[in-house]
Amino acid sequence: MKGRLKIIFVILGVALVSLANAQNNKPLTLNEAIDLSIKNSKQLKINRAKVEQASAAVKEAIQRRLPDASLSGSYIRLANPAVDLKTKSSNSGGSGGNGGGIPKVNQAAYGILSASLPIYAGGKISYGIESSKYLAHAEELDAENSKEEVIDNTIEAYVNLYKANAAVKLYEENLVQAQQRVKDFSNLEKNGLLARNDLLKVQLQASNVELSLLDARNNWELANVNMDLMLGLPENTTLAPDSTVIDQNFSVGTLDEYVQSALKNRKDMEAMGLRKQAADLGVKAIKADRYPAIALTGGYIAADIPKMLTITNAANIGVGISYNLGSLWKNKAKVEQAEAQSRQLEATQELMNNNIRLQVNRAYLNWLSSQKKLEVYTKAVEQADENYRIVKNKYNNGLATVTDLVEADVAQLQSHLNYSIAKADAVIVYNQLLEAAGTLSQPQTN
Numbered sequence: 001m002k003g004r005l006k007i008i009f010v011i012l013g014v015a016l017v018s019l020a021n022a023q024n025n026k027p028l029t030l031n032e033a034i035d036l037s038i039k040n041s042k043q044l045k046i047n048r049a050k051v052e053q054a055s056a057a058v059k060e061a062i063q064r065r066l067p068d069a070s071l072s073g074s075y076i077r078l079a080n081p082a083v084d085l086k087t088k089s090s091n092s093g094g095s096g097g098n099g100g101g102i103p104k105v106n107q108a109a110y111g112i113l114s115a116s117l118p119i120y121a122g123g124k125i126s127y128g129i130e131s132s133k134y135l136a137h138a139e140e141l142d143a144e145n146s147k148e149e150v151i152d153n154t155i156e157a158y159v160n161l162y163k164a165n166a167a168v169k170l171y172e173e174n175l176v177q178a179q180q181r182v183k184d185f186s187n188l189e190k191n192g193l194l195a196r197n198d199l200l201k202v203q204l205q206a207s208n209v210e211l212s213l214l215d216a217r218n219n220w221e222l223a224n225v226n227m228d229l230m231l232g233l234p235e236n237t238t239l240a241p242d243s244t245v246i247d248q249n250f251s252v253g254t255l256d257e258y259v260q261s262a263l264k265n266r267k268d269m270e271a272m273g274l275r276k277q278a279a280d281l282g283v284k285a286i287k288a289d290r291y292p293a294i295a296l297t298g299g300y301i302a303a304d305i306p307k308m309l310t311i312t313n314a315a316n317i318g319v320g321i322s323y324n325l326g327s328l329w330k331n332k333a334k335v336e337q338a339e340a341q342s343r344q345l346e347a348t349q350e351l352m353n354n355n356i357r358l359q360v361n362r363a364y365l366n367w368l369s370s371q372k373k374l375e376v377y378t379k380a381v382e383q384a385d386e387n388y389r390i391v392k393n394k395y396n397n398g399l400a401t402v403t404d405l406v407e408a409d410v411a412q413l414q415s416h417l418n419y420s421i422a423k424a425d426a427v428i429v430y431n432q433l434l435e436a437a438g439t440l441s442q443p444q445t446n
Helices: 002-024 030-040 042-063 124-190 196-231 255-265 267-290 327-396 402-436
Strands: 025-028 068-077 107-120 238-241 293-305 309-322
Touching (some): 030 124, 042 124, 124 267, 196 238, 267 327, 327 402
Antiparallel strands (some): 068 107
16 A cells, blocks of 8 residues: 555656646747847846946037036124224224224125036037047947847857757667667577677667766756856746757858958947047047137126125126146147057057958858768768668678677767757857858848
8 A cells, every 4th residue: 555655656746847847848949039138138238238328428428518507605604803994094083983983794695606608618528529429329339249249149059959959869769779679689688599798788888878868968958057047037947949940041152241241240340440430539629628718607696794785686797718728738648648549449440350350251161161061961871871771681680790780870879969960050150150240130031
């Protein structure tokens, strides 16, 4: 009775685990993976915040054209001062009284409102606005470039998940065959029709396949967790990649077409050009310090000193000119620094141009190599299948050994695994070529 209950509990446990895994299984297409990765990418969130910051900097630069205004006021309590005016009037005769004396003042209040509207500042405000716009646009391009990187990383992770899943399936199928062979050979060995050594060989092969299957499952679980984290999903979500992801026909142009596309479409290259333009404007803005600043000014003053003074309606308006004479000898170093930064960005732009050309060439050569490997592995699969068929027929007819059969089986498994990996790698390499050309995020026609 206890044994039956134990079996029932085990069956229920297995059923519950299977049900939980089934609930967490999630079929996932490549486009869905890309959409989720873009939505949950931490890097893209950082880039969006940088774009917002740069947009706010543009607004700040534009607001420098607006008038500055300040309002100040104060209320003061005073002690009774002892004042003795040493003037002739104070020494003149007369019984006097207090009528002509100094009034006692013990408090005072005043308020000042001033405003200044810049009219001319040597172009510094305009240069600042244009420079901030270039930098804001550069941040937007950086965000688009990061988006392409996220897409490429997602595609590579997705294909790696497919490769790990395909390896698990191949080893599982091969393990079933190996275990069946062990069972058949065990029966033959029991009946004295097979040497013990031959049985040990097929048992060893089955053990090796089982060990390879364990490694493949570990790789698959790790790839699955990596994909879950990348997509913002719970780590226990089991993803089922679309097997048709590797069954694509790619249309690839010439190397020169991809180089020209990269120079035209790469967002990081364009962003660097914008930063160079912003640096050039920075040089002009610093040079603008050599010119005077002109502003329209205005103000209002009100004051009240009881028993002594009251001021109201004291408004003023005019034009103010300021000129920093120190800029004539202090600005030279600042200009040299700004010009050096501009030259540095220009050199960086040239270096980036070379690196982009190298990246495109490398990606294009990798693509050609992947296609050549795929041709070789296709032939290898045909050869391995035919070799296994021949060796198996020979073994059935007593013309081949168990060792020959095991080696042919291993070669067949390896050829199929290499072929699946090569097809998957071709997808990764193709998309890396598109990323190098700056067109990965654009709609593709295969």
